[in-house]
Each structure stands twice: as structure tokens, then as C-alpha cells.
Amino acid sequence: MTLRATSPAFKENVREALSDVQLQKALGGGLGFTEQRRRAAEKLPEFEALRDSARDIKNHTLAHLDLYLEAYEERVVATGGQVHYAVDAEAARTIILDICRTAAAKTVTKGKTMIAEEIGLNDFLEQNGVVPVETDLGEYIIQIRHETPSHIIAPAIHLNKEQVEEDFRRVHTHLPPDRNLSEPATLLAEARAILREKFLAADVGITGANFLVAETGSSIIVTNEGNGDLTQTLPKIHIVLATIEKLVPTLEDAAQLLRVLARSATGQEMAVYTTLSTGPRRPDDPDGPAQYHVVILDNGRSAMLGGEFQDMLRCIRCGACMNHCPVFNAIGGHAYGWVYPGPMGAVLTPSLIGVDQAGHLPNASTFCGRCEEVCPVRIPLPRMMRSWREREFERHLSPATVRSGLAVWAFFAKRPRLYGLATGIAARALSLAGIFTGRLRWLPLASGWTRYRDFPVPQGATFQSQWKRRKR
């Protein structure tokens, strides 16, 4: 079992999101990332070539994933670490809990990891007597709100600072109630002071991984807060939680991917911290964990290899596709109903939890193509959303009204002469209906249109019939 999906209720989620005043305020100004990405890309002449190279590195790795996984495991073991393979979420949770229990762990600090969201790790640890503490500021905020991330790199992007202030006052009751929390800097300072204690007290640190390097057995994380470093160096045990597609062959490959990652994500040349961890503390190291574990999760990904959706495994989780998505910017991330929102989620979620659960997601796109335009590893996201729609159509999962409407339309569209007769009648009827106004405020079978928009009436006869007359 993975995190429960509300994706089947997508339309209700959307209505809620659109009527959520705070959310709309948070989304309203745009995320600011798009302009920063554009500037970063323009400043680097080789950016487009780097995207090609990033795509090729990932394609090569996926084509030889078995070899690179073996090589990676060998290196991790050689440096004194352990590798655990988890076929699904339950296996991964069990492995992690066992490691925590062996160390009699009471608290676990966590760096930002979407995989932990995917396997519902926090709730599971809590139910089993281990307290997880999120240390990324955004993750910490949503943890105390009992929410899930709404964006893969900016988990609390749906919130305003006033909401955060309210939460801090509600949870940090040991602090003076009259303290000033009106500025982002004061909120940050308070979180920082609280988290510092947690870092020092934690028995286990869990981080995700942006890349696993086969050449050296290293895992790489990028953060802007440095919380990842404290999470993985202070506790006795460091657990890296990653999925199979995070593999890259060499450090050089990782460096190339890093050059497109932050630029695509936030427009930074590099994230503030890029941290490599390789095995447990060696005898002459000044610090580091005594145990180093890597949990490598599959959870449906190996089934994507060699198939129509393999390209999706190139994703390096920069979030550019959602930053640039008009649909994401209208509804935010929670409406998608599972871990991964936006265009990448619209393709990945059906692969991982089934298209019968997540069928709305690949349909809720205008196919504007902006996601593919900015994807650092050139994933053809619209094409793959269309592939999902084709599967839904084949499996008769699309709504009956859509199917029957399409069948009637197709009957005429395949017969241009009949089509001309039908549109001729429609054109006349509609133009008569709107003869005094030029537009209609209500149109049968198109209430989705006229609920929000007027519909222009036809000018008169169809173009083709007028053209024929002109030619005579």
C-alpha cells in the first residue's frame, strides 16, 4: 500500500482548490520560478546542449540499469555501507523501521524526500513509536499542519506567511506568545532554533537522493537550507531512501545533470548545498554516521522499463514542468490527489497507482506544450499524456458522454459531404439564435462553455458553401 490517492475525485478537488481563497492568493502571483529559469537558461550558451546531454545520460543509464545498480551496490558495500532493495512501499517501510528498531531510535530527522511521501513513511513511523521530524522548512511547516507537499521542490508553496505564523503559534507553545513573527526572517529563525535541537537529538537521519553514483557508491542531495547535511552527518545512522531511476554512471554524469537541475528548478546556477555522502564514517573522518544504509525502492518503476512510459524515468524532479503549467498554476498541487502533481505527475501517477485511479490527470491538460519546452531531460510529457488517454479510450475508461459525443462527431467528420450539410444547418440555426446579440449566453450540450463564457454565433453560411458560390 502506498499513500492513499484522492485522484479519482480530481474534479471535486479542483472545485475546492478554485474556491480556496488563501490558495488562490498564494498561486496568484505566479511562482516566480519561470522568469528565473528563463534568465538562467539564457545566461548559459550551452544550456540546450546540456539538456541533450542530460537526456542521453539518463537514457543510457536506463538502458543498462541492471549493470549500474550492481556496480553501485558493490561500491556502497566496499565503502562499508549496506544496500536494501524494496519492491514496494511496504517493503521499504519495514526495512526502515527495522533499522530504526535495531538502534532503539526514538526520533528520526528527515531531509526532503518525495519517496518518503510516496511510501507514507511519516505516518508509519509515528504509528510504530518513532517520531519523524521534517527539517526542510517547507516540509516542517506542512508536517505540523498534517498536510502533504503541494509541489515537489517547494512543498509549502500553497501557503502564505500569515498561515505559517498561525501554525507556529499553535505548535510552539513554549515560546512567549507576544513574540514578533510578522516577517519571514523571524519565522525562519524560530524554525531554525527548534530544528537545531532536533538535529542534535536524532538517532537516525533519513535523506532522499537526487543522484546515486555507480562509479563511487555516493549519493548526492541538493538543498538550499543545509538541513540535509545536518540530517545525514549528526545521527549515528544515515538512511538514504531512493528509487531505481536515480542512478547515474559517473560523477562527471552527475555534474552534467546538476548543471541543468537547479537552473531548471529555481533558476539558480547551483543549489546552495550540493552534498555527497559515501559510506559511513571512516576512522580518520572528523564526523559522520556509524552506519550507512541505502534503501532502493522500485514500487512499479521497473515495469515502466522498455515500455511506452520509460522516458518518464528520466525525470530529475526539478519541478519546471509544474512551474510552467497553466493547470498547476490554477489549481495547485494537492488537487492532483497523490504525491506527484503537474505534468510529470500526470504521466507518472497513472504508471504507479493505475490509470483507473489517476485517469483524470493526463486528461486535465490543454496540451500547451510548455512543460516539454522546459523539461531539462526533454521528456515528451504531452505525448505521454496522450498515450494514457489512448489507453483509457481502449479500455473504455473515458466517460460515456464523452465517448458518445465523440462517436457522433466522428460519424460526420469522416463523411465531409454529410458534415457540410450538418454544419450548414447548425450555422444557420445558431446565427438565427444570436441574430440580435452576435453571441449566446447559453448553448445546449455546451454548458461547460457557456457557464463562464459567451459563445459567438456563426456569421451565416459556412465558409465552404460561401466559397462554392463565389467560385461559380
Next chain:
Amino acid sequence: MAEPEPDGGRKTEGRPKRVGLFVTCLVDLIRPSVGFAAAKLLEDAGCVVEVPLQSCCGQPAFNSGDRATTREIAEAVITAFAPYDYVVAPSGSCAGMLKTHYPELFHGDPNWPPKAESFADRTFELVSFLVDVLGVEKVSSRLDEQTPPRHATYHDSCAGLRELGVKAQPRKLLAGIAGLMLTEMRDPDVCCGFGGTFCVKYADISNAIVGRKVDNIAATGADLLLAGDLGCLMNMAGRLQRDGKPIAVRHVAEVLAGMTDLPPIGERSTGRRPTR
């Protein structure tokens, strides 16, 4: 200007180019004047324009996952337009379908790929065809008889922009029209929320997206909104009118062809037929 794209190996030197106009189903039904404007622009540039019997490019089926129907429609369109040197559509969305997606439909087929490729090579969106293939530098249309000068803003429709690279061409021709001033809106390249069947299947999201779009349009102070795709134009016009924003909406071809005497999209018809 030399032709940058092959024309399917057909020799067109010394005789006028024969253009099959793919008028698009929306223009055919809702706004024939865009078709006449396209024909005028092509004829003014020396082409012979013909209109073979046609229905739709097949996008409603293609984007609903019905590949079999899409292919049947594509075969009919490719066959109907086989006689022409070029296929031109006053829409980036439909031209994109014809040019970039038709060839995908026939992967692995023994017979159709060469026909689909030749068809794709000969197919263009109207304004980019005028500028990039025919080398048109300036259109004869002018608006300076009107006072005050028309203040326009231009929306980049997604498929034209991203599948076909239509961005500079319409701006170049619009810049040459006396009496027209163009102001760029914020995010002109962000989707208007139309998306074909998306706008009725996910009407709430579509409405939220077009809401931001019309705010950006209104913020320019322009009184004329132009774009190259009737679907997007109907969406934006419909929302502007519902909001009571007095901004005229037209297809760019109508302005380029000097056919602005007809009422804008969604405004009351004067009962006159489009004339040349």
C-alpha cells in the same frame, strides 16, 4: 527569398503556387471571414487558392485517445490535399496537427508514411507561410483612416508557437500596418485555457486560466486582441464579453487582409456577407 522548406519535390518555378486552403472546422462553421481573409492574403501574394471538400483535422479524436478515427480522418485529409503544392491553414493548432502529428499516426504502416511525410513537408500555418515561404515583408492593409489608432495586443497560441515556431512572423507583418500599435501583454506565450475539448471537460480549470489571460490582456490597455487560432480567440472573446470588457477580438488574418469592416468575434452581425 528562397524557400527554406521542400515543397514535396514539386516544381513551382514559373507558375503560381497552388495552395489548398485547410480552412479548419471552426472557421468553416463560426467565422468564414477568416477563410476569406486567408484566401485574400494568399492570392495577393501570388498563389492560386483552392478549397477541397473537408471537415476537420481530427484533433477532437486524437486528443481523446481515439487513434483509429484520427487515422481515418488523416487519410482523407492527406488524399484530399494531395494535388496541391502547399497546404495552408489559418490556425497553428490545426497546422500543427497536420504537420507534426499526422506522420506519427502512420508509424509502422507499409504505405502511408511517405505520403504523410510529403503532406507534412508541404503544410504550413498561414502567417508563417506568408513570411517564411513566400517572403512577404509587408501587407497592403492599413488602419490609419481610423481614429484613434488601433491599439492591439497579440496572444501566441500554443501549438503555433511551440510546434511550428510562429512568433516573430505575425508581429513582423502587424508592425508594417499603418495605424496599428502593438503592446505586448504579460505572458503572451502562456496558454489561454482553451485546449479543445479541455475547455468543456474541465470547464472550471479552463475558466481560471482564461481569467488570468483576460486580466493580462486588459492590463495592456489595448482595445483589440489578435491571435492566429479561432479556438483560442473564441475562448478569450467569450470571457471578455462575459466580463463586460470592451475589447474587440479578431483573427490576425482579418487585420492583415484589411477585412476589419465586419463585426469582431461575438459582436452583432450587420447581416452583410463577407466581401472581398
